[in-house]
Amino acid sequence: MSVTVLFCRESWADPQIALPAYETPGAAGADIRACLPDDLREAGMTFAPMQRAVVPTGLCVEIPPGFEMQIRPRSGLALKHGITLPNTPGTIDSDYRGPLGVALVNLGTAPYTIAHGDRIAQIIIAPVLQARFMLTDTLSATARGLGGFGSTGRS
Template sequence: MTNILNIKLIRNDAKMPYRANEGDAGLDLFSVEDVIIPSGQSALISTGIQMELPKGTEAQVRPRSGLALKHSVTVLNSPGTIDEGYRGEVKVILINHGKEEFRVEKHMRIAQMVIAPVFQVELAQVSDLTQSERNSGGFGSSGK
């Protein structure tokens, strides 16, 4: 697997994703537009980039903790998955859970993107599954 993420800027005002600090897992994604997101509403925000992911990977689009803490703004479908074969513009769905409108400004860091390996599996239909200690215990079943 190669570690090269090919990025194409499709707008003159687009910014390359980047890591704020060496060793960070996430690459910051930037808005290329000014958008107002009313309280309780969501918006699709353009980044002005397209990319070609390395074979066997996905991009996970995740919230920025600062936006979540300071403004109650987060990525709606977190983490949003971008599949290896997608070549369209990277866009981010932001939702404003805050009490006031939120202004997305051009070149603002709006999300972070983590490139992760994808484990491909073969599907097998079976009539029985092996038992486990947890079995069908679901939400809250661990008692913690």
Template sequence: MSHQVLIKKLSGHEDLPLPERMSELAAGFDLYAAVSEPVELKPGERALIPAGFQMAMPPELEAQIRPRSGLALKHGITCLNSPGTIDADYRGEVKVLLVNLGSEPFLINRRERIAQMVFQRVPQVTLSEADELPESGRGAGGFGHTGTR
């Protein structure tokens, strides 16, 4: 099943490519930095980087913003709230919250591929309050419950 997502480039960013898959079977669409001047991200710093577009998705979708593995491996650049969620009713500019976990400053230039956007279906869920919950084999076991390694 295919879903149509409408993309509107923002004024001043007509030169940027639309989000695009970099291979035929890629799950994510690469996003480009829509900065007017290079942004230096020092170790430990974070910055909200604009992507230069708005979009409209059908209500059954969400967009997840995820790191690019090459930036993470080579430079320690990742998305701080990963995956970041864009809801179907959001119409503002798409932006990416990047953080430098590396040991060297990193320069973000215009048209730099900074993250990827993956679309997911969102199930319709109804929450119901209950006085008691059914038992399970796991019970309340949480962090580290299944063993240590």
């Protein structure tokens, strides 16, 4: 299945920064890049350990109704540098039309600089089902029952 996601650039955005793209034919996520404002383009955005901030992409998005955009970490940035998302996956709803930013956090032990044009996250386009929520006096029984965190064992 294929859907079309529309993007437009913010007025200040660098048109040389590529739109999100799948890096391999089997990729589930498309890489999205940092598009830094003029005053940060040369130096980049440096994240101290435990610092979090929103990295701009310079893009606004129109997602088709019935779909969402999930923002997920890039595994290489997470493993090598501790750069991840504090709210993963982040969700962009189909009715949002504002600037698309990526909240990042540095969980590593050293400062890390995001450069203009760096791949900072990946996006997944996924179908959305909206549930009906109902109140009831009882719930059906299961073998697990009330067992919570860790109740099914280690393996």
